[in-house]
Amino acid sequence: MLTHRPWDASTRSSSVNEPQINVDHFYHRPIYHVVGLLGEKSEISAISRDLASAGVDVAAVEILCGEQGARILDEHGRYHGLRARIVRAFQRLGYDETTLEIYDEALKKGDLLLHVPAQPAERRRIAGLLQRHQVHDVGYFAPGTFEQFPILDAD
Numbered sequence: 001m002l003t004h005r006p007w008d009a010s011t012r013s014s015s016v017n018e019p020q021i022n023v024d025h026f027y028h029r030p031i032y033h034v035v036g037l038l039g040e041k042s043e044i045s046a047i048s049r050d051l052a053s054a055g056v057d058v059a060a061v062e063i064l065c066g067e068q069g070a071r072i073l074d075e076h077g078r079y080h081g082l083r084a085r086i087v088r089a090f091q092r093l094g095y096d097e098t099t100l101e102i103y104d105e106a107l108k109k110g111d112l113l114l115h116v117p118a119q120p121a122e123r124r125r126i127a128g129l130l131q132r133h134q135v136h137d138v139g140y141f142a143p144g145t146f147e148q149f150p151i152l153d154a155d
Helices: 041-053 066-073 081-091 096-108 120-131
Strands: 033-038 062-065 112-117 136-142 145-148
Touching (some): 033 096, 033 120, 041 120, 066 096, 066 112
Antiparallel strands (some): 033 136
16 A cells, blocks of 8 residues: 555545546556556655656556555456456457566555556657656557567666
């Protein structure tokens, strides 16, 4: 559970300029979103500031965390009905299986999963911004594709 924020983890944030935490809706795939994992919760404020400076609507950023976040991600579709189970069954036949497993495992061990809306032309810039804040396993979901971003050099 995040402790630096003044809002309840199960609701929208109290400020327009803060990300949404553990909002429960099922994504088939978060199309037009840069996604990534963050282990250091204290980076959220700095990431939010930098995203806002980059023109991102920070209130549209979603963060999943903890067991509740893992249930929302719903790796196997168990918590969101028959349609979700069917969607996840098909995804497990393709490359989404590995992505779902990585994110589910990370949420259960305490990492945060960030979803940042980004148009295709902005995806690399947003991915780089997140990586500069130690966000890892960064990728971009576009219609029918997933682009994994390489780890930035420490230089």
